[in-house]
Amino acid sequence: MIRSDRILKKYENLQDILLDKNLAKLGDSYVNLIYSLALSEKLQRPTGVNVDNQTLATAIKKSGLRKVLPKRVDRHEQANAAEALIAYAWLNKFLGFERCLKNFRENERSDEAFAKILKYVCKRMKLEKCME
Amino acid sequence: MIRSDRILKKYENLQDILLDKNLAKLGDSYVNLIYSLALSEKLQRPTGVNVDNQTLATAIKKSGLRKVLPKRVDRHEQANAAEALIAYAWLNKFLGFERCLKNFRENERSDEAFAKILKYVCKRMKLEKCME
Numbered sequence: 001m002i003r004s005d006r007i008l009k010k011y012e013n014l015q016d017i018l019l020d021k022n023l024a025k026l027g028d029s030y031v032n033l034i035y036s037l038a039l040s041e042k043l044q045r046p047t048g049v050n051v052d053n054q055t056l057a058t059a060i061k062k063s064g065l066r067k068v069l070p071k072r073v074d075r076h077e078q079a080n081a082a083e084a085l086i087a088y089a090w091l092n093k094f095l096g097f098e099r100c101l102k103n104f105r106e107n108e109r110s111d112e113a114f115a116k117i118l119k120y121v122c123k124r125m126k127l128e129k130c131m132e
Numbered sequence: 133m134i135r136s137d138r139i140l141k142k143y144e145n146l147q148d149i150l151l152d153k154n155l156a157k158l159g160d161s162y163v164n165l166i167y168s169l170a171l172s173e174k175l176q177r178p179t180g181v182n183v184d185n186q187t188l189a190t191a192i193k194k195s196g197l198r199k200v201l202p203k204r205v206d207r208h209e210q211a212n213a214a215e216a217l218i219a220y221a222w223l224n225k226f227l228g229f230e231r232c233l234k235n236f237r238e239n240e241r242s243d244e245a246f247a248k249i250l251k252y253v254c255k256r257m258k259l260e261k262c263m264e
Contacts, residue, residue: 001230002169002173002229002233003173006173006176007173007176007177007178008178020178022177022178022179023178024180025168025179025180026168026169026178026180027178027180029161029164029165029168029169029181030165032161032164032165033162033164033165036157036158037134037158037161040139040158041134041135041138041139044138044139045139045141045154046139046140046152046154046157046158046159046219047154047157047158048156048157048158048159048160048161049161087178091178098133
């Protein structure tokens with residue numbers, strides 16, 4: 001079992017999770033794998049890709065999470081926020097490959113799929129109130 | 133569920149798997165995630181890293197798989213072979229996060245851990261005969 005308790009620190013609030021750069025680093029690996037897997041299914045052959053910042057920054061906006069971040073965060077930091085939250089949800093077992101793949105199968109656009117994943121995470125983790 | 137049947141082609145033999153560059157691309161994402169996760173556990177904070185070719189090429193040698201590859205394959209292609217086989221085993225459900233983490237917990241050196249993972253895969257998939 002993944003020893004999430006050893007990896008994750010205690011977070012104060014949702015913004016604290018979104019701005020954790022270390023968490024974003026692990027999230028980057030996770031996000032690249034789920035997207036590579038989804039794209040492999042679509043292309044019907046294995047492939048590996050890195051998700052670009054633009055896609056994840058757009059997903060942050062579409063998910064409604066942009067307003068939880070400080071005003072002056074650039075595209076790169078917005079992408080980091082998406083990666084951090086996805087890693088957090090995965091390590092806390094609120095998110096798995098199944099759910100991610102489902103969203104990629106149902107959404108042609110990858111930013112849309114990531115936005116749905118972020119929305120799902122917020123709902124499952126009961127974070128909506130933090131977004132109001 | 134991951135639709136592995138849609139992603140994987142039919143392979144002739146073990147060398148055919150090891151030399152599949154597309155499979156290596158997906159494997160690269162998987163290998164980076166498991167190593168990032170293992171390192172996060174060790175450092176007791178989340179982190180993200182890319183596994184270098186040297187580590188995986190050494191793992192190929194230590195696992196005994198080097199002799200299955202053509203003579204003139206460079207370090208990069210040896211690393212690709214490790215990534216391809218790990219992806220193949222993962223997609224066929226012979227390998228999961230649990231087993232990978234176990235090997236990283238039990239082995240200080242990452243090339244040693246990857247060698248053990250490769251050996252485990254060969255054993256589970258009954259590929260030893262292909263290595264003689």
